[in-house]
Each structure stands twice: as structure tokens, then as C-alpha cells.
Amino acid sequence: MLIQRPDDIKAGEITPKEAYLNRREFMKGATVAAAAVASGAGMADLFIGARNSHAGVKLEGVQKSSLSTTEPANSYKDITGYNNFYELGTDKDDPARNAKYLITRPWTVAVEGEVKKPKVYDIDELIKIAPLEERIYRLRCVEAWSMVIPWVGFPLSALIKRLEPTGNAKYIEFRTLYDPRRMPGQNRNVLEWPYVEGLRMDEAMHPLTILSVGLYGEVLPAQNGAPIRLVVPWKYGFKSIKSIVRIRFGERQPPTSWSKSAPQEYGFYSNVNPEVDHPRWSQARERRIGEFFKRPTLVFNGYADQVASLYKGMDLKKYY
Amino acid sequence: MKSLKPIVFLSCLVPLALLAWDGYADNLGANPIEAITRATGKWTLILLLVTLAITPLRKISGWQSLIKFRRMLGLFAFFYACLHFTTYVWLDQFFEVPSIVKDIAKRPFITVGFTSFVLLIPLAVTSTSGMIRRLGKRWQQLHRLVYISAIGGVLHFLWLVKADIRRPVLYGSILALLLAYRLVRGGSWSAALKIPGKNLSASS
Numbered sequence: 355m356l357i358q359r360p361d362d363i364k365a366g367e368i369t370p371k372e373a374y375l376n377r378r379e380f381m382k383g384a385t386v387a388a389a390a391v392a393s394g395a396g397m398a399d400l401f402i403g404a405r406n407s408h409a410g411v412k413l414e415g416v417q418k419s420s421l422s423t424t425e426p427a428n429s430y431k432d433i434t435g436y437n438n439f440y441e442l443g444t445d446k447d448d449p450a451r452n453a454k455y456l457i458t459r460p461w462t463v464a465v466e467g468e469v470k471k472p473k474v475y476d477i478d479e480l481i482k483i484a485p486l487e488e489r490i491y492r493l494r495c496v497e498a499w500s501m502v503i504p505w506v507g508f509p510l511s512a513l514i515k516r517l518e519p520t521g522n523a524k525y526i527e528f529r530t531l532y533d534p535r536r537m538p539g540q541n542r543n544v545l546e547w548p549y550v551e552g553l554r555m556d557e558a559m560h561p562l563t564i565l566s567v568g569l570y571g572e573v574l575p576a577q578n579g580a581p582i583r584l585v586v587p588w589k590y591g592f593k594s595i596k597s598i599v600r601i602r603f604g605e606r607q608p609p610t611s612w613s614k615s616a617p618q619e620y621g622f623y624s625n626v627n628p629e630v631d632h633p634r635w636s637q638a639r640e641r642r643i644g645e646f647f648k649r650p651t652l653v654f655n656g657y658a659d660q661v662a663s664l665y666k667g668m669d670l671k672k673y674y
Numbered sequence: 675m676k677s678l679k680p681i682v683f684l685s686c687l688v689p690l691a692l693l694a695w696d697g698y699a700d701n702l703g704a705n706p707i708e709a710i711t712r713a714t715g716k717w718t719l720i721l722l723l724v725t726l727a728i729t730p731l732r733k734i735s736g737w738q739s740l741i742k743f744r745r746m747l748g749l750f751a752f753f754y755a756c757l758h759f760t761t762y763v764w765l766d767q768f769f770e771v772p773s774i775v776k777d778i779a780k781r782p783f784i785t786v787g788f789t790s791f792v793l794l795i796p797l798a799v800t801s802t803s804g805m806i807r808r809l810g811k812r813w814q815q816l817h818r819l820v821y822i823s824a825i826g827g828v829l830h831f832l833w834l835v836k837a838d839i840r841r842p843v844l845y846g847s848i849l850a851l852l853l854a855y856r857l858v859r860g861g862s863w864s865a866a867l868k869i870p871g872k873n874l875s876a877s878s
Contacts, residue, residue: 428704436704444838447703497836499705544838615837634833635781643704647768 409434409453409575413486413568416506421562422490423656428501430570432643437577438495439596440544441530441537448539449577456536456576456597463582467527467603470518477581481567483516484508488571489564491587493594494626494655496612499641505585506568511559519555519603527552527608528584529600537597545611551595552608552622553586556664562587562657565598588657590624621674625665626655630674682743686750689717690757707765714758719831719845721751722824723852730855745801748820752798755791783833790826793819824849 427433435450442449442456461477486506494500514526532548534540540547557563566585567574574580579596586593592612602608612620619633628638628651639648654661665673693713696702702709725747732740767774777784797817799805806813828849832842 432704440838446705499708501704634783636777641705641707648766 411573419487453576458581468520468523484512496590505566507564507566523603588654718754726852787830790823793823
């Protein structure tokens with residue numbers, strides 16, 4: 355297996371984790387977990403599961419990938435402190451503050467629909483499906499800011515191959531948890547819950563598309579979509595659905611949450627494209643978090659070489 | 675009451691001081707320019723609403739001396755509007771005039787925001803006692819522009835949020851109450867619309 359090392363990731367630039375491992379917050383969370391026994395798991399199991407799945411726990415055996423960018427990653431502080439995750443609140447600092455509510459054990463991901471091998475995976479089983487890789491990707495939010503994030507995960511294609519999709523499987527739909535006790539933002543219908551997203555089959559099978567379970571070599575924090583999320587780096591960030599509980603294969607293009615909320619503003623494909631403006635603001639430039647000057651937005655978020663062929667002949671202004 | 679003026683003056687500077695402190699302490703989060711833009715915009719709206727609340731408060735409470743603070747509050751609203759606009763022009767657009775002009779023309783929330791800002795300029799310029807005397811009755815008419823500016827400010831906010839409209843709706847509701855008061859109880863607004871109401875005094 356070819357292992358390459360991106361040359362300018364400076365470990366020294368990473369903010370000390372101790373500052374962000376808020377142990378008091380964890381204990382609060384663990385207490386909530388103990389109080390909300392979900393599926394007959396013993397209290398001890400819950401505690402142990404919660405502790406091992408907490409942000410800050412190191413993931414073992416993570417390999418580097420040639421698909422990572424060489425651009426410098428944003429700080430752990432910024433990546434885990436500036437989030438759009440409305441299930442945990444709509445301000446950028448809400449998800450970190452409300453992270454303690456999102457208990458991620460026990461957790462299952464149901465895979466169903468047009469596959470020969472449907473299954474309900476326990477999350478700890480799903481994590482082991484393929485070797486974990488570090489994928490340092492650009493993430494471009496539709497709001498015109500961006501970051502470089504060192505995800506840890508495995509290709510979605512590894513999971514899909516195991517499930518043996520039938521000939522009718524043209525699209526994949528993903529669904530986030532619906533549980534207002536664990537996701538207090540869901541008490542308000544700022545979006546229709548649960549959050550849903552979708553990909554075309556070829557987009558899902560693409561080598562860049564990953565399911566991510568970690569960040570900076572450690573377990574994914576709640577505010578970044580724990581315990582497992584999608585990352586599709588050539589599309590706007592809202593396509594990279596977080597805290598997944600269901601994956602369904604089907605024949606038809608599934609509805610997606612932002613498109614349901616404002617169909618003239620958000621489409622199914624949502625490929626990053628400086629030439630297709632949001633109706634209310636321009637997409638030509640973006641602010642890379644941490645930088646002072648804005649930078650021009652790149653078509654397909656700079657991944658055009660790898661993904662443009664998926665959309666050959668498609669009118670990207672019509673299929674936004 | 676007059677001795678309270680310095681206190682009100684300093685209070686109006688507190689949001690700016692806190693913002694500057696947060697900036698210095700690197701406490702503005704991952705996107706400080708956005709945080710500064712949001713904060714200065716928020717305080718523009720709040721101060722506009724406070725300014726518009728003076729007349730209803732005065733009439734309800736009978737504290738006529740409240741009028742003494744209205745000009746200061748209005749000018750502070752303009753001050754924060756200038757900071758908000760400067761942040762946009764300088765930190766967001768880097769003084770690139772073609773880009774700014776395009777934004778103002780093409781993006782509705784910027785069009786309405788820019789208009790609301792521009793409408794405040796003549797009000798700030800004519801805020802002096804000398805101007806009030808010089809313009810006489812026309813001063814009243816001119817300063818009704820503040821209603822349009824405030825409505826525009828709320829629309830500016832409403833049209834830029836993605837999905838959570840709670841805050842703009844909150845500001846809009848308060849504004850609606852303050853404007854409805856004038857409509858129902860008389861004063862310059864109902865006079866302008868020629869609505870029969872209790873015209874309690876010539877200056878509102």
C-alpha cells in the first residue's frame with residue numbers, strides 16, 4: 355500500500371488538546387448517558403462506551419493518503435469551535451457548547467433499500483469495515499467560508515461494495531439522528547427534521563467520498579458530526595451530513611433538507627462553483643478561516659481534476 | 675436628568691469597548707471579521723430601536739426629559755452603522771469599489787442595507803440645534819426617514835440569514851410595535867399619513 359506523507363503539516367501548529375478536552379463537560383455528558391439508558395445496555399457498558407467514544411480519544415492505525423491536500427490544516431480550536439450543525443443550535447459556537455447532549459453510544463446505522471445485504475450496523479462494528487485513513491480535505495461552506503480539515507475515515511465505497519447494491523440502486527439517501535433530547539436544536543423546526551441528504555451512486559463510489567469517524571487522529575467531536583458522518587469535499591459543506599443513522603439505496607433522487615427548505619437556493623448537486631451564485635450572495639470568493647484576505651473560490655472546490663468527469667455535459671447552472 | 679448624559683454616552687460606547695477587548699483577546703472566534711460585522715450591525719439596530727422608543731416612552735411615562743437623549747442615541751446608531759459599513763467596505767471587500775458596487779446592485783440584502791445607511795446620513799448631518807432651528811417644520815419631515823431606515827435595517831438582517839429568522843423577526847416585531855404606537859397615538863407619522871389621531875404635540 356502506497357503511503358505518502360504530506361510535507362507541510364506542522365504538528366506544532368496544532369493547539370494543545372488539553373485546552374479543549376473539557377473533562378467536566380464529559381462527566382456531565384456521561385451522567386446524562388447513565389440517566390438515559392436506551393437499549394438495555396448496562397450502566398457500566400454505557401460509561402465505558404461513552405468514555406471510549408469521546409472526542410480526544412486517539413484512533414489507532416490511521417494511515418496517510420495520497421488524496422490529502424498539502425495545504426495547512428486549520429487549528430483544532432477553529433474546526434471544533436466554528437460549526438454549522440443546527441441540531442445543536444444555530445449560532446456558530448452553539449454546537450460546541452451543546453456537544454455534551456449528543457451521546458453517541460449506543461449507536462446504530464441501518465443500511466437498507468436496494469442492496470442484497472441490508473444490515474443494521476453497530477457503530478463500533480461499522481468503524482472497523484476498512485482501514486482508517488487520514489484525509490486532509492478542503493471544506494467549503496455555502497456561506498462562503500472554508501477550512502482545511504484533517505479527517506479520519508474510510509472510503510464510502512468500501513461499505514457500499516460489502517452491501518452489494520442491486521441494479522436499481524441509482525441514489526443513496528442519508529439520514530441524521532432525530533432525538534431532541536440529544537439534539538436540543540431539534541426542538542425548533544428551523545429545518546425539517548431529521549436532516550436528510552443524498553448522493554448519486556457514482557458520487558458515492560468516488561474515491562474522495564468518505565465516511566469520517568475522526569479528526570486530527572482522534573475520535574470525532576459531537577459538534578463535527580459524531581460518531582460518523584459523510585465528507586464530500588467537492589460539494590458545499592451542508593452535503594456532508596453528520597451523525598448518520600440510516601443509509602438507504604434507491605432508484606430515485608432523494609429530497610435533501612436544504613433543498614426542501616429553499617429549493618431556489620439549494621439544489622441536489624450543490625457542487626462548489628464560483629460561477630453559480632447563491633440567489634442572495636456571490637460564490638465567487640471565500641474566506642479561508644484564519645486568513646485575512648479572501649481567496650477566489652475554485653470550481654469543485656479545487657477537486658475538478660478528480661470529479662469534473664462525473665458531470666460532463668451537465669448544465670451546472672441548471673443542476674445546482 | 676442632564677447629568678445622566680455622560681452615563682448614557684459611555685454606555686453607548688460599551689459595546690464597542692467589549693468588541694475591541696474581544697478582538698484583542700482573540701475571543702472573536704474563528705471568523706473575527708464576521709463577528710465584528712454582526713456585532714456592529716446588531717448594535718446599529720438596537721440603538722435605532724432605542725431611539726425610536728423614546729417618544730412612546732415619553733408619552734406613556736410623562737418623562738418629557740427623555741427627549742434630551744434622543745439625539746445622542748440616534749447619532750450613536752449612526753456611529754455603529756458607520757462602523758458596520760466600514761467593516762464591510764474595508765475588511766470584507768478591501769476597498770474594491772467594482773466588487774462593492776456589484777454587491778450593492780445585485781444582492782438585495784446589501785441594496786437595502788446600503789440604502790438604510792445612506793438614509794441616516796442626512797439625519798446625522800441635520801442633527802445639530804442650529805439645523806433644527808434652520809429647517810423648522812421641514813426638519814420633522816426629513817427625520818421621518820428614520821422609519822424607512824429602520825425598516826430597511828430589519829429587512830437587511832432578515833434577507834441575509836439562512837434559515838433561523840428568529841432574531842430578525844424579534845427586531846421586526848419590536849419595530850412594528852414602535853411604529854404602530856405612532857400610527858395609533860398620533861404625532862408626526864400619522865400627520866404625514868394624514869390619519870386622524872391624537873396630535874398631542876407638534877414635535878414627536
